[in-house]
Amino acid sequence: xxxxxxxxxxxxxxxxxxxxxxxxxxxxxxxxxxxxxxxxxxxxxxxxxxxxxxxxxxxxxxxxxxxxxxxxxxxxxxxxxxxxxxxxxxxxxxxxxxxxxxxxxxxxxxxxxxxxxxxxxxxxxxxxxxxxxxxxxxxxxxxxxxxxxxxxxxxxxxxxxxxxxxxxxxxxxxxxxxxxxxxxxxxxxxxxxxxxxxxxxxxxxxxxxxxxxxxxxxxxxxxxxxxxxxxxxxxxxxxxxxxxxxxxxxxxxxxxxxxxxxxxxxxxxxxxxxxxxxxxxxxxxxxxxxxxxxxxxxxxxxxxxxxxxxxxxxxxxxxxxxxxxxxxxxxxxxxxxxxxxxxxxxxxxxxxxxxxxxxxxxxxxxxxxxxxxxxxxxxxxxxxxxxxxxxxxxxxxxxxxxxxxxxxxxxxxxxxxxxxxxxxxxxxxxxxxxxxxxxxxxxxxxxxxxxxxxxxxxxxxxxxxxxxxxxxxxxxxxxxxxxxxxxxxxxxxxxxxxxxxxxxxxxxxxxxxxxxxxxxxxxxxxxxxxxxxxxxxxxxxxxxxxxxxxxxx
Amino acid sequence: xxxxxxxxxxxxxxxxxxxxxxxxxxxxxxxxxxxxxxxxxxxxxxxxxxxxxxxxxxxxxxxxxxxxxxxxxxxxxxxxxxxxxxxxxxxxxxxxxxxxxxxxxxxxxxxxxxxxxxxxxxxxxxxxxxxxxxxxxxxxxxxxxxxxxxxxxxxxxxxxxxxxxxxxxx
Numbered sequence: 001x002x003x004x005x006x007x008x009x010x011x012x013x014x015x016x017x018x019x020x021x022x023x024x025x026x027x028x029x030x031x032x033x034x035x036x037x038x039x040x041x042x043x044x045x046x047x048x049x050x051x052x053x054x055x056x057x058x059x060x061x062x063x064x065x066x067x068x069x070x071x072x073x074x075x076x077x078x079x080x081x082x083x084x085x086x087x088x089x090x091x092x093x094x095x096x097x098x099x100x101x102x103x104x105x106x107x108x109x110x111x112x113x114x115x116x117x118x119x120x121x122x123x124x125x126x127x128x129x130x131x132x133x134x135x136x137x138x139x140x141x142x143x144x145x146x147x148x149x150x151x152x153x154x155x156x157x158x159x160x161x162x163x164x165x166x167x168x169x170x171x172x173x174x175x176x177x178x179x180x181x182x183x184x185x186x187x188x189x190x191x192x193x194x195x196x197x198x199x200x201x202x203x204x205x206x207x208x209x210x211x212x213x214x215x216x217x218x219x220x221x222x223x224x225x226x227x228x229x230x231x232x233x234x235x236x237x238x239x240x241x242x243x244x245x246x247x248x249x250x251x252x253x254x255x256x257x258x259x260x261x262x263x264x265x266x267x268x269x270x271x272x273x274x275x276x277x278x279x280x281x282x283x284x285x286x287x288x289x290x291x292x293x294x295x296x297x298x299x300x301x302x303x304x305x306x307x308x309x310x311x312x313x314x315x316x317x318x319x320x321x322x323x324x325x326x327x328x329x330x331x332x333x334x335x336x337x338x339x340x341x342x343x344x345x346x347x348x349x350x351x352x353x354x355x356x357x358x359x360x361x362x363x364x365x366x367x368x369x370x371x372x373x374x375x376x377x378x379x380x381x382x383x384x385x386x387x388x389x390x391x392x393x394x395x396x397x398x399x400x401x402x403x404x405x406x407x408x409x410x411x412x413x414x415x416x417x418x419x420x421x422x423x424x425x426x427x428x429x430x431x432x433x434x435x436x437x438x439x440x441x442x443x444x445x446x447x448x449x450x451x452x453x454x455x456x457x458x459x460x461x462x463x464x465x466x467x468x469x470x471x472x473x474x475x476x477x478x479x480x481x482x483x484x485x486x487x488x489x490x491x492x493x494x495x496x497x498x499x500x501x502x503x504x505x506x507x508x509x510x511x512x513x514x515x516x517x518x519x520x521x522x523x524x525x526x527x528x529x530x531x532x533x534x535x536x537x538x539x540x541x542x543x544x545x546x547x548x549x550x551x552x553x
Numbered sequence: 554x555x556x557x558x559x560x561x562x563x564x565x566x567x568x569x570x571x572x573x574x575x576x577x578x579x580x581x582x583x584x585x586x587x588x589x590x591x592x593x594x595x596x597x598x599x600x601x602x603x604x605x606x607x608x609x610x611x612x613x614x615x616x617x618x619x620x621x622x623x624x625x626x627x628x629x630x631x632x633x634x635x636x637x638x639x640x641x642x643x644x645x646x647x648x649x650x651x652x653x654x655x656x657x658x659x660x661x662x663x664x665x666x667x668x669x670x671x672x673x674x675x676x677x678x679x680x681x682x683x684x685x686x687x688x689x690x691x692x693x694x695x696x697x698x699x700x701x702x703x704x705x706x707x708x709x710x711x712x713x714x715x716x717x718x719x720x721x722x723x
Contacts, residue, residue: 128568129571132571132572133575133579136622137621137622157622189622190625190717191563191564191621191622191623191624191625192622313620314616314619315613315616315617315620318609319613319616
């Protein structure tokens with residue numbers, strides 16, 4: 001930048017790379033996650049002169065997941081920057097993960113020089129083509145003067161409407177071009193005008209349905225968190241006395257220990273929640289897409305109950321379930337309006353019935369039951385008692401994820417971060433790094449399994465270099481536990497390729513990075529071990545040896 | 554099931570067509586035909602898509618297309634209220650014995666002969682899918698060497714028109 005200031009003050013021209021950095025600063029980006037390479041070098045050069053913090057991950061996929069975790073913990077757009085070719089293709093799983101969970105993210109990829117595109121030169125990959133199915137939008141920048149507009153649009157598209165990842169592919173020559181930098185305040189895209197305000201008449205119909213219902217239930221999804229509608233939601237739920245079941249993505253929208261929270265629904269959910277959905281006369285779906293793991297037979301639910309579906313994305317309405325009252329718009333605004341029309345519902349009896357069901361079917365954990373293993377469900381319930389409400393939990397995918405979903409107590413939105421739609425193993429650790437970067441004062445705990453952990457364990461280096469104090473809990477059963485369970489139930493216990501008996505010494509790996517850790521094998525050591533783990537803000541591993549026969553539910 | 558015609562106004566930019574086409578394969582929708590060309594506004598292209606499916610499919614196609622940032626507007630055209638055409642070029646065997654007979658058939662269909670050689674005739678026909686199919690059927694007996702056809706394009710009848718300018722997506 002120095003050389004350009006020296007010669008460029010008169011016409012105020014800057015390079016494309018500087019323009020990108022400046023645009024990021026205009027978008028108030030304070031942290032980006034990335035990994036440099038040849039075609040993104042001009043950007044990295046310009047970044048030296050910026051206040052923006054760059055966190056070097058150990059794999060581009062880690063950078064994408066970290067940006068995702070950052071976005072979910074902060075409520076802002078996560079940013080990740082990588083080079084062309086393999087750098088770009090390594091982010092694909094991260095982009096798809098963000099897309100499935102509607103997480104606002106901007107991914108900037110370097111690209112080979114414009115005049116070489118299409119010639120299969122070194123580290124060339126058609127990344128806009130490759131990511132087309134799982135980006136909300138993407139740009140291949142053709143002219144440097146478009147850069148400020150494109151960055152502006154990318155942040156706008158990523159964060160508004162139904163959020164999602166937006167990719168900007170920038171050829172290296174474009175980064176070196178000189179342009180006059182102008183940053184507009186507003187965005188006008190004629191093909192993109194998200195509808196925020198719900199139809200008032202429809203909202204009144206929803207209110208009517210709630211007032212008439214005897215057995216209402218709310219299914220709340222990740223859209224509730226994206227819309228920041230928690231306050232309005234709590235008012236609605238408590239005023240009308242409606243029981244709630246969150247989807248995996250909706251965990252945290254209502255504290256897990258709230259008396260109207262039945263627990264998660266679906267194939268890996270709890271009895272009371274599924275009982276409620278299957279016996280309700282009114283199912284109100286808020287910011288959820290009725291995925292197969294949440295409702296396997298949605299149209300059977302729709303036969304028994306009136307279905308209300310409120311979502312920002314019109315394409316979700318009627319996609320997986322037949323809806324009686326659809327409302328399209330932003331949940332926060334819609335719930336605010338809805339709250340003015342409703343009073344206490346007539347659901348008292350139903351609520352009491354569900355509370356009884358919840359109590360009857362709660363998992364009974366006998367902490368003294370096994371002496372050679374740690375009971376993960378018991379540990380998570382103890383952990384929930386020991387941490388404050390600011391604590392953020394991320395999970396990997398598999399049994400650890402469902403144990404956490406059903407046994408940890410998420411007390412506020414954004415405190416439970418998991419890969420819901422995609423179910424991406426290796427997500428939890430980099431996501432925890434992103435979350436801890438966004439919320440340095442919160443304790444961030446990555447709940448992991450021995451399988452998932454090994455998919456992203458190189459990111460311990462990122463934690464070390466950037467002093468990111470993520471706590472890691474590994475439930476080690478020396479198995480791919482959930483697949484093993486599937487083979488047990490569906491394939492007559494013909495176990496194959498689920499054995500991880502040659503796992504490394506995980507504590508030893510932590511020690512190699514200069515971190516502390518310990519292994520426990522017994523329930524009676526849980527409290528002491530958790531206390532030790534939580535006592536400071538440094539990275540720490542608590543490895544818990546778990547019975548391979550321990551069931552998911 | 555049935556055929557539905559969608560008119561889709563999109564930004565006239567590279568990559569848009571592949572986004573639209575990719576969406577069909579990804580979501581498992583079946584395209585019967587797709588035709589694209591620039592409109593009276595050089596920044597806007599119009600894609601005419603004929604979809605095979607029930608109401609659910611057509612609704613999903615429209616909604617998913619609407620989510621693409623480059624899609625400006627979508628309208629479903631009803632067959633009774635619109636004119637639709639496709640164009641085909643058909644190269645058929647024609648020797649001195651059959652040539653005049655073929656020319657008669659072409660005349661009946663109000664098609665044009667655009668190329669002639671000692672043993673072939675090339676015929677240009679435009680019309681609805683049925684008309685093109687009917688001519689094809691008539692020409693089969695002479696031996697069709699080659700057919701090339703465009704996708705269907707369609708426009709509304711009367712005073713109605715689809716413009717990019719008024720922003721609301723339908």
